[in-house]
Amino acid sequence: MIAPSHADIVATRARIAPALVHTPLLPTLDMPGVWLKPEMLQPHRSFKWRAALGAIADTPGDSPLVTASAGNFGQGLAAAARSAGRACTIAVPDNAAATKIEAMRRLGATLHLMPFADWWRVFSERRIEGVDGCFVHPVAQAGVIAGNASIGLEIAEALPDVASVVVPFGGGGLAVGVALGLAAAGVRAELIVVESDVSNQVAAALAADAPVPAERLPSFIDGMGGRGILPEMWPAVRAAVARVVTVSVRDVEVAVARLLGDHALIAEGAGAAAYAAVLANPQLPRPCVAVLSGGNIDPAVLCRIVRADIVRDA
Numbered sequence: 001m002i003a004p005s006h007a008d009i010v011a012t013r014a015r016i017a018p019a020l021v022h023t024p025l026l027p028t029l030d031m032p033g034v035w036l037k038p039e040m041l042q043p044h045r046s047f048k049w050r051a052a053l054g055a056i057a058d059t060p061g062d063s064p065l066v067t068a069s070a071g072n073f074g075q076g077l078a079a080a081a082r083s084a085g086r087a088c089t090i091a092v093p094d095n096a097a098a099t100k101i102e103a104m105r106r107l108g109a110t111l112h113l114m115p116f117a118d119w120w121r122v123f124s125e126r127r128i129e130g131v132d133g134c135f136v137h138p139v140a141q142a143g144v145i146a147g148n149a150s151i152g153l154e155i156a157e158a159l160p161d162v163a164s165v166v167v168p169f170g171g172g173g174l175a176v177g178v179a180l181g182l183a184a185a186g187v188r189a190e191l192i193v194v195e196s197d198v199s200n201q202v203a204a205a206l207a208a209d210a211p212v213p214a215e216r217l218p219s220f221i222d223g224m225g226g227r228g229i230l231p232e233m234w235p236a237v238r239a240a241v242a243r244v245v246t247v248s249v250r251d252v253e254v255a256v257a258r259l260l261g262d263h264a265l266i267a268e269g270a271g272a273a274a275y276a277a278v279l280a281n282p283q284l285p286r287p288c289v290a291v292l293s294g295g296n297i298d299p300a301v302l303c304r305i306v307r308a309d310i311v312r313d314a
Contacts, residue, residue, distance in 0.1 A: 003176070003236055004146040006184040012146035013153055016053040019043070020150065025158050025289060029262050033286030034278055037155065038265055040295025044075040044103070046271075047151060047293050048138070051173060052076030054147025055136045062086055064133035068123040070222050071100025072294050073138035078107035091128050093119040097222055097268070099298045116216070120227050123171075139171030140232050148174050152181020155189075155289050162189045163285035166245070168224050168273040168293050169193040169202050172233045178291065179240035190242040190285055194277040196252060196269075199225025202244045205234065219249050220301050223270030223294060245284075251276040256302070257309035259292070268297035 004012070021042050025035040039047035051073060059065065064087040067077050074090040081088035088109045092101060093116045104111060112128055122128055126135045138144065155162055155178070165182065167174050179191045195202050198221070201214035211229040229237055252269050255276035259265040267275070274290035 002142055003180065004142045004149065008142065009146050009149040009153070009180060009184045012054050012057065012143065013150040015057060016050065016147060016150065019053055020050060022154060025155070026263065031278065031282065033288060035159065035287065035289045036263065036265070036275065037151065037289055037291045039151070039291060039293050040265065040267060040271055044072070044079060045295040046072035046076065047148065047174060047291070048072040049076040049079075050147040050150050051138065051144040052080045052147070054143040054145075055141055056080045056084060056143075058141060058143030059134045059136060064089065065136050066128055066131055066133040067091070067136045067138055068119060069138050070096045071104065071296060072223060074104045074109060075100065075107060075296070077136060078104050078109035082108045087133070089128065089131050089133060091119055091122040095218060095222065097296060097298045097301075100296050103296070124230065139173035140230055144173050145177040145180065148177025149181035149184065151291060152178040152183075153185050156182055156185030156187040159287055159289065160187060162187060162287050162289055164190040164192055164288045165291065166192045166194060166274040166277050166284065166288065167291045168270045169195050169244070170224050170270065171226060172229060172237045174291070174293060176233070176236045176240045191240050192243055192245055192277070192284065193241050194245050194247060194273045196221050196224055196273065197246055197248050200246060201226055201228050202237075202241065203246060205229050205237075206241070206244060210234065219269070221249065221252055221269030221273070223268060224273060245277040245281055247273060247276045247280055251280050253305045254309070255279060256297070256305050260302075260306060261309075265292065266295045266297065266302065267292050268294050271295055
């Protein structure tokens with residue numbers, strides 16, 4: 001993968017800005033110096049809208065688009081493809097949230113549902129067997145990372161003295177993009193990535209100083225974790241990440257409930273992970289920004305989490 005240059009990042013931001021929501025930094029209620037960047041306010045309720053807009057600019061013409069997504073990038077790319085009059089086919093793991101699956105279908109995408117192991121193969125090999133088109137990688141593509149870098153630019157403009165930025169880790173596109181955006185703005189902040197205790201691919205890779213196979217157990221957190229960092233992403237991830245914080249599934253559930261109760265924000269599991277990390281690690285350097293990556297959570301899952309939180313606090 002060829003990382004975008006500072007000039008590429010600035011140009012991409014200017015090109016996609018008219019279609020974006022410039023998400024604010026929201027102060028937390030009881031943690032001075034900790035700010036939330038609510039990317040669930042974007043169209044399609046995820047930062048992946050930035051990535052999709054950046055990616056489609058990388059694939060000119062009218063050829064069909066193909067990708068692999070658990071839902072958020074798929075929604076963004078399907079919407080961008082529909083606006084451009086292009087077909088879109090998406091490989092989707094069969095454990096993806098029903099809300100995301102239905103949203104991709106409504107946006108006109110053709111879906112291929114498959115077991116996670118088969119989906120990971122598509123993600124790694126960049127092709128769906130029997131499907132023609134231009135494969136748009138949801139992580140390891142310069143346009144995707146340049147789109148994500150707009151988050152780093154916005155943080156730097158709003159909070160130039162930011163000391164740390166916390167982001168969830170799925171495939172590394174968000175982490176690398178935010179780090180490059182901060183660097184393009186001349187801001188030196190610690191980039192902290194979050195993963196859950198059901199998938200520790202970053203911690204394992206940092207310990208080995210190389211990508212290694214990792215286990216990923218099922219949970220409601222469908223936008224984080226994987227079977228191992230893609231080798232092509234490893235140099236950029238290693239350069240970007242200052243440290244990794246691991247949170248439990250229970251930590252993330254608490255963060256989902258707190259974001260709704262304290263801030264009226266609906267976050268999916270991965271979307272709440274950065275806030276979970278800050279709650280569990282109040283010593284992180286401040287000013288600190290927690291990037292809330294998305295809000296596409298199944299209503300039934302959200303109700304279960306909130307109901308359990310109410311019962312626990314009763």
